[in-house]
Amino acid sequence: MNEHLYKELDWRLRVFDSLSFPTLILKPDRSIVSANQIFLQKYAVEMDQVIGKRCHQVFYGAETCPNKVCPFEKVISDKSGTSAMRRFTTRTGKRLYEDRVFSPILDDNGEVAYIMESVRDVTRQKHLELALKETEDFLEKVILGSPIAIVAADRYGHILLMNPAAEELFGYTNTFAIRHVTAHQLYPSGTASSIMRQLKQSRGKLPSVRTTIVNAQGEEIPVDLTASIIYEDEEEVATVGIYTDLREKLAVERKLKDAQAQLAQSEKMASLGQLAAGVAHEINNPLTGILFYANLKLEKMVPEDPEREDVEAVVEDVKRCRDIVQNLLAYSRQSSPMKDIIQLNAIVNQSLTLVRDPKMFRNVKIERDFSDEMMLVHVDKNQISQVIINLVINAVSAMAGAGTLTLRTYRDKVRGKAYLEVSDTGCGIAAEHLSKIFDPFYTTKAPGEGTGLGLSTAYGLIKENKGNIRVSRTSAEGTTFVLEFELYQAVQDPTAEAEEEM
Ligand SMILES: Nc1ncnc2c1ncn2[C@@H]1O[C@H](COP(=O)(O)OP(=O)(O)OP(=O)(O)O)[C@@H](O)[C@H]1O
Numbered sequence: 141m142n143e144h145l146y147k148e149l150d151w152r153l154r155v156f157d158s159l160s161f162p163t164l165i166l167k168p169d170r171s172i173v174s175a176n177q178i179f180l181q182k183y184a185v186e187m188d189q190v191i192g193k194r195c196h197q198v199f200y201g202a203e204t205c206p207n208k209v210c211p212f213e214k215v216i217s218d219k220s221g222t223s224a225m226r227r228f229t230t231r232t233g234k235r236l237y238e239d240r241v242f243s244p245i246l247d248d249n250g251e252v253a254y255i256m257e258s259v260r261d262v263t264r265q266k267h268l269e270l271a272l273k274e275t276e277d278f279l280e281k282v283i284l285g286s287p288i289a290i291v292a293a294d295r296y297g298h299i300l301l302m303n304p305a306a307e308e309l310f311g312y313t314n315t316f317a318i319r320h321v322t323a324h325q326l327y328p329s330g331t332a333s334s335i336m337r338q339l340k341q342s343r344g345k346l347p348s349v350r351t352t353i354v355n356a357q358g359e360e361i362p363v364d365l366t367a368s369i370i371y372e373d374e375e376e377v378a379t380v381g382i383y384t385d386l387r388e389k390l391a392v393e394r395k396l397k398d399a400q401a402q403l404a405q406s407e408k409m410a411s412l413g414q415l416a417a418g419v420a421h422e423i424n425n426p427l428t429g430i431l432f433y434a435n436l437k438l439e440k441m442v443p444e445d446p447e448r449e450d451v452e453a454v455v456e457d458v459k460r461c462r463d464i465v466q467n468l469l470a471y472s473r474q475s476s477p478m479k480d481i482i483q484l485n486a487i488v489n490q491s492l493t494l495v496r497d498p499k500m501f502r503n504v505k506i507e508r509d510f511s512d513e514m515m516l517v518h519v520d521k522n523q524i525s526q527v528i529i530n531l532v533i534n535a536v537s538a539m540a541g542a543g544t545l546t547l548r549t550y551r552d553k554v555r556g557k558a559y560l561e562v563s564d565t566g567c568g569i570a571a572e573h574l575s576k577i578f579d580p581f582y583t584t585k586a587p588g589e590g591t592g593l594g595l596s597t598a599y600g601l602i603k604e605n606k607g608n609i610r611v612s613r614t615s616a617e618g619t620t621f622v623l624e625f626e627l628y629q630a631v632q633d634p635t636a637e638a639e640e641e642m
């Protein structure tokens with residue numbers, strides 16, 4: 141061999157030995173031709189222990205290769221490199237990962253003459269990869285399982301993630317949101333930009349704000365929002381929003397406020413009732429006296445007496461005063477009810493016949509929306525009629541004589557209640573007047589047109605009959621008053637209800 145050739149060979153051997161990874165040169169029949177120094181060190185073998193051996197004899201100490209697929213076949217057929225991951229456990233129980241890279245060495249005809257196999261220990265990377273995956277899986281489980289709605293969007297507002305709680309709140313599936321929804325669509329117009337502005341002003345962290353979101357159906361939902369911007373290398377990459385649905389909380393707050401208002405109202409009614417009862421009692425006796433003597437005087441007068449008209453006027457006015465006192469007594473619940481068991485629909489029908497003043501109802505359409513279920517109530521039917529008449533008269537006057545008056549009855553068996561709704565298409569009641577309409581003498585009508593005793597009387601009579609009266613709706617489109625009664629439960633005769641069930 142000439143010197144030049146020696147030099148060339150020496151140089152190639154040096155390259156082979158300086159490879160940082162343990163490396164073998166094999167023939168296509170898998171017999172080992174050479175191993176570099178690092179290989180010998182790493183596997184603690186001598187060169188002559190490996191030369192001529194098959195790779196599986198060195199790696200696995202096995203006569204046949206235990207691998208189902210051998211990368212050699214692919215390298216030989218494709219004449220290009222490939223790699224394979226090998227996982228194994230050492231005798232001390234350590235789990236190791238090796239990445240093996242197979243590179244073909246071609247002869248002058250372009251056929252695979254040798255295969256170079258480098259072994260790279262990737263145990264550390266693999267363990268890090270596994271740990272990262274575990275953390276990712278864990279975080280994913282936390283986000284997916286969270287009962288709190290979480291949405292992430294990129295800096296352009298494209299949705300990146302919507303967890304199941306957010307899917308439920310917003311009404312989109314995660315996949316649909318990622319493809320078709322932007323963060324701006326999740327809020328009423330202008331809100332998303334304003335949130336982003338606040339977020340930037342508060343250095344990427346918005347602790348908690350009350351805002352409104354819009355769901356897939358276009359419904360606006362009040363929420364509590366916590367948001368933050370995620371930065372990577374000081375660059376804004378995403379925004380995450382955490383939403384708490386406030387509907388339930390607000391409903392409870394509203395109920396509490398209503399209950400407080402009702403309590404205040406009934407306290408006021410009770411003290412006004414006491415006052416009214418006192419005044420009514422004091423006035424009742426002198427009124428009876430005035431009426432008695434005025435009538436007496438009238439009886440003694442001849443028809444052509446010039447003073448007769450004056451005395452008649454006194455009798456009329458005193459009667460009016462007596463009616464007022466009667467109403468006050470009803471309001472302060474000083475009247476004594478005569479209760480019967482009666483169908484609610486029957487009382488409503490009877491009341492309508494009593495109130496039907498043709499002039500007043502000329503342009504009023506009356507709609508009866510009666511439930512045909514059994515709705516027995518234990519009440520004084522004359523008193524309840526008076527209540528209904530008062531409500532109907534108010535409704536018709538609120539409609540200035542033209543519109544639709546609807547009387548609806550229904551029951552709630554679970555609560556044991558029967559209801560009558562009296563709705564009109566009238567002018568409605570201003571919010572600031574609502575707390576006063578049941579007060580005696582509160583009226584918005586012109587003097588002489590109303591005394592303001594209709595609703596206070598109705599209130600007293602309804603309470604006397606163990607019921608409730610309230611305004612359930614009022615706006616410029618009209619008003620609905622609801623009367624609530626206890627359903628009569630035939631305790632002594634259980635068959636009555638049973639028959640009805642059949
Ligand atoms: N259906 C209704 N629509 C609009 N406002 C109403 C309605 N019912 C009552 N109101 C308001 O409540 C006030 C009090 O009613 P209430 O029946 O006690 O007295 P009134 O109708 O004014 O007088 P009275 O009934 O003694 O003739 C009314 O003056 C009116 O302002």
Ligand SMILES: [Mg+2]
Nearest residue numbers: 530534594595
């Ligand atoms: Mg009235």
